[in-house]
Ligand code: IPE
Ligand code: IPE
């Protein structure tokens with residue numbers, strides 16, 4: 001905490017001296033596509049699941065670092081609606097990870113005031129996975145530190161379609177007028193209804209695509225792609241990404 005604050009104030013002094021473009025503060029909401037677990041393991045002659053396990057441990061380190069840095073929301077892409085296409089064994093292993101992660105780290109995270117949440121399609125998740133994340137969310141609902149938001153069985157297109165469907169149902173029932181559907185009303189039907197859009201998206205492993213992540217919410221998000229595989233992504237890398245973010249000029253279409 002203290003080291004981060006000193007770092008932040010040094011940075012601020014640099015800006016005040018006019019060395020950089022307009023300063024931004026710490027991004028409120030950071031989203032990460034945690035990619036490259038499989039390649040990380042393959043490179044070491046290990047099975048892909050070893051990479052997922054290493055990636056799971058890294059979630060703890062990065063979440064605590066984000067919490068220390070004063071980031072408010074960290075949304076982590078943990079499993080996409082397309083990841084079911086992977087071999088059964090790998091999918092099964094991935095579905096066991098939330099439980100293991102929470103079993104090992106929930107107490108520590110809760111102690112640090114972290115609030116755990118998840119978003120995604122509950123339909124299709126094994127009951128044991130769902131129970132683990134639901135219980136963690138319930139246990140930490142009152143915490144006021146970092147919101148650690150897992151995107152689990154998440155697909156951006158699915159999210160948009162279900163929002164459209166919910167609105168259509170309301171119109172059909174007569175509780176909503178179609179002319180009252182605007183961007184704000186639409187957003188209310190998304191999983192992220194009560195969250196601001198991400199300020200910064202980081203994708204690890206060198207891939208430069210969204211892979212169906214937060215298609216609506218990323219409209220004006222700053223994108224940073226890093227070469228490192230997720231298990232190797234360190235708190236220092238997160239800090240570097242934030243520094244890069246802070247040099248960006250966000251215009252939102254204006255001048
Ligand atoms: C990201 O790592 C984790 C999940 C998608 C669940 P990958 O498993 O995609 O690793 P690579 O991209 O194959 O290396
Ligand atoms: C995106 O990574 C999903 C997660 C990180 C959970 P993928 O590895 O599944 O994406 P693609 O297949 O390379 O686009």
Ligand code: MG
Pocket residue numbers: 035036037
């Ligand atoms: Mg991948």
